[in-house]
Amino acid sequence: MPATPRHTSRARVEAKESSILDAAEKIFAQVGFDGAKVSDIARAASVAEGTVYLYYKNKQDLLAGVVGRFWTQLTLGAEAAIEPDATTRAQLEQLGRYHLQSLLNQFEVVSLTNRARPQQEQDLDQVREYVRVFDRIMQRGVDRGELPKDIPIGQLRDVFFGTLEFSARTLKLRERPYDHSVVTNLLAIMVGSSNAVAAAPKGKEPSNRDLMNTLKSIQRQLKTSGDS
Amino acid sequence: MPATPRHTSRARVEAKESSILDAAEKIFAQVGFDGAKVSDIARAASVAEGTVYLYYKNKQDLLAGVVGRFWTQLTLGAEAAIEPDATTRAQLEQLGRYHLQSLLNQFEVVSLTNRARPQQEQDLDQVREYVRVFDRIMQRGVDRGELPKDIPIGQLRDVFFGTLEFSARTLKLRERPYDHSVVTNLLAIMVGSSNAVAAAPKGKEPSNRDLMNTLKSIQRQLKTSGDS
DNA sequence: CACTTAAACTGAGCCTGATTCATTATAAGG
């Protein structure tokens, strides 16, 4: 088992594990969890079918690996996307934009998340980790008195992520691209004091491309250095 | 095929179809979609395995039947729960409470909804139908000038349903009961002009029990008269 | 009341695909 390597270099093992994860992600995104055959994933990873089971207990576990990695990367990207010195309001906007763009860019993988938490099991740890990014921003905001605090943070969190997830679905369904105004409006109602904005007139590209570049590079970096 | 009955009474056929749906709902809710064996469902419905396939093309289709029926019932319940003459604000609160309670009461079935829309297929028709209840309330609100209209209705819809769904998950995860304040606060930020409210101090039962009774009776009625 | 027949129902067996495991290959260590 790769768990206790002594004969083979750790790097080699991790590389293989990561390449299986890559293959799985690709196939899952392509044909969905049920549509994916483990044999296809194995082939895509240039590995025998049995080898997959050396690294992952079963197909579900493999899915959990893919989804977990995604959220871990998302957390890193989010942290990079937020300017530490900005106001709470600005940070929320940064996180919101980043989040919405990520949901849209990786819609298929995000969708897999549901499949990874069978029934009312606890959420994946990595998701909880990600959510803390929001909590930290809010906590700081409260400490500094920058936020109206008549509504509990926990509830605002549900507003924030719930809205963005549904908005992403809506945009996807209507085949619309990323729309800045969704975040602006969300913040307007969440933190008030705002200038709400009509939906983007047409398919205008996201303006904060550098933000996504940051993410991409981090992800690339992560993917090659392996994780899990 | 039950599609063109001539030898058997329609009522009988529909009763059987409905009893299969009942069995499926029960088993799905119990062990999830993947955990459910068609043979178990058949047994629970006192029917042979093959019979299930007379009524539903496959397991997916059976799931769609269960989920579809749920949302249809939900729509009826929602319509019953809303007082036609109330203010927009009041109607939204009624719908919000009803929605949150339903999500909590039938959490397992709601979860199945995700499984029923494989990949970015369009949503189930019944879900869209349900969403229209919200749209009608909002439209009326706008027509009457009761709503601040700086934010598009479509986006408010995502705020409304997205927030409630995430709130329901949060409550479920923390094993908390229905909490009135979630809806109150949501409306406070959505429609403004509000008195936000701290989370319910303890596990206080939902106060508008009659509302749920209305729903239940409608559901019972529906279930026996069959649908699909 | 037989009798005919379309509609319903049944469950054994087929078939796909996940998972296992006996066997073989690999890579250090001596």
Added chain:
DNA sequence: CCTTATAATGAATCAGGCTCAGTTTAAGTG
């Protein structure tokens, strides 16, 4: 160059969704 623990392999096993040839049921019909 052996030895041996670790990895990798893929044929065999197994589970469970789905099919279909055969059986039962329930109206009709004379």
